[in-house]
Amino acid sequence: MLLEVRDLHVEFHTREGVAKAVNGVNYSVAEGETLAVLGESGSGKSVTAQAVMGILDMPPGKITGGEILFKGQDLLKLKPEERRKIRGQEMAMIFQDALSSLNPVLTVGQQLGEMFVVHRGMSRKDARAKSVELMDRVRIPAAKERVGNYPHQFSGGMRQRIMIAMAMALEPSLIIADEPTTALDVTVQAQVMDLLAELQRELNMGLILITHDLGVVADVADKIAVMYAGRIVETAPVHEIYKAPAHPYTKGLLQSIPRLDQKGQELYAIKGLPPNLLHIPPGCAFNPRCPMAQDVCRTDVPPLYEVDEQRRSACHFWKETLDAH
């Protein structure tokens, strides 16, 4: 297994109290595999990724438990210098907003080349040639001429391509993409997602796609982990989760998306609001919003039940949820 996150806990110490952002997350990614992490804002999907990358702001953040095994090695036990070596070379991240993640006063060639100068000790000239090669690879037209351009001279889709180029510059074995196409228009979204999937296949990387929109990742993901209030509530292969969700939250989420091919009456809406992380409800965190909640849901935190070989659901009533189809 390339990456294994085991029982990860992350807290944020704020003036109002302790916000429990991640409460025991488990997931794993193999080489060449794509995992989509689906969740709404505040579900802990980005915080988990930041902890894996080692870019979590500490303080206020604090990893209070768990292991992050990367190629068998627990990253949380490494010294900062050792982690820095892994970051960039072994794992890289693509952020949502390319414009604010790129340095506006350096040309894209300088930013891409920096990777090779710092990590590979290349000369500036060689690094520049490498940059052009990378830009070609992510299909930026006229790469040779554009390598000296600044980020603002590129369109949104192109900037995201540069981010992708930067992430794969050193051919890492794991890439984490945090909402990589959210800021893009639909017609460009598909181009970028396809590019990402293609490069992943080529380099046989592990890919974690963090998203709030199942539709965007459905074509490229192998499996999906749905997060709610800092926990994984369901994991399953993409097709099965859509056909028959085994957790009421997943089910509600899928039903509340309006469909392109039909004009229904009223949209199904999950009642209530996502929980405040300072006061996560006891028992199952979803119980105040759940149509199936019973007494046991208010007292006992549901474990990740095994639905079948590939599927898990953190619902006491996963059987009933599945059967309701």
Added chain:
Amino acid sequence: MHTDRTGNAAGSTLLSKAREESRPYAEGEPILEVRDLAKHYPLTQGILFKRQIGAVRAVDGVDFDLHAGETLGIVGESGCGKSTVARMLVHLERPTAGAIRYKGEDISKLSGRALKAVRRNIQMVFQDPYTSLNPRMTVGDIIGEPYEIHPEVAPKGSRRQRVQDLLDVVGLNPEYINRYPHQFSGGQRQRIGIARGLALNPEIIVADEPVSALDVSVQAQVVNLLDRLQAEFSLSFVFIAHDLSIVRHISDRVGVMYLGRIVEIGSDAEIYDHPTHPYTQALLSAVPVPDPMAREHRERIILHGDVPSPANIPSGCRFRTRCWKAQERCELEVPLLAVPAEFRLVDSPARHDSACHFAEEKRVVPLEGELETPGRTPGPDVEAPGTTTRGRPVEDVGEPGEDVGEPGEDVGKRGGPGEPGEQGGETP
């Protein structure tokens, strides 16, 4: 203007009361007619002696009608001018040219008292509920502020009650009247924005991306609220969004915008099930669909390149640089927004306005009932008409002319969206 409202009526009667000040107009006529609407922002050069060197043609000739009680959806990518249209409708921007007729009267050139009277009837709901509410004002002050400007709507003593009624109408606890915006979640804030839009009992509400900043599970709640309010208060909506699924859900008619123009407009079924403009077809085919069955059934048209800069709009058809059907005629002749000649005589939903020289019907979204959906029984496994390939993305659909040489985004010669004036793709 007189008012005989008591002001302490219950939530729903408060607003559904006849709008007695409304100007009479013939039944069945559009409540709002937009004709050849344009907004050009000048591009200047020089500091002391500014010369105009061009213009960003953000909106460049938009026509549509809005009927009473109807929802018109406007969709398009960023930079297509849809928000500028919204801002002109509520008079936050003055049009460079064209007319906005509210019940037959052109309001685009009004000012002073006459403008104020019209504005009361056309209100706006903004996209971002985090920045469109003043953090230093209480919810009561925010929702009640319109009454300061239009005191005739609610006499001073009755305002608090009215604000509480409005909170109730949008599904918030009336006791929250003294709270501040930061004490609410995104979805609740958007409800506050909607309550403010309703405060003056308007006839038309212009909603600019009202749900796109919200989480999926909350989005549905707000969409349902808008649906309910429309029925309850017989509002007319102009609903602007980039999310095609939500627009279909809420709209009676849909207009598709590209680079400052409407390229296709019609009823929701006409646009979604029988699109005839290639841009609409591409846009629909690009929408991410979570349903794996639906994905396999549909054909994906992947457009090359980015939207050209509105400062440098291509000649002829403005979509031709990304269109796989483009021919010489598209470069020379601007296609008009009208029913295409080949559909003029047929009795089919394809007969609707589409600005394309080579319009042809192409179904990209599989028909309802053809697919298995969660909680529904599986339908027959039918291939959608007009679909030639299943599941596979159709790349390189034809040769798009001299502009797009290779796959991938081609911004040579063209700027990126949202970068007016800056020739994003100009290679040195």
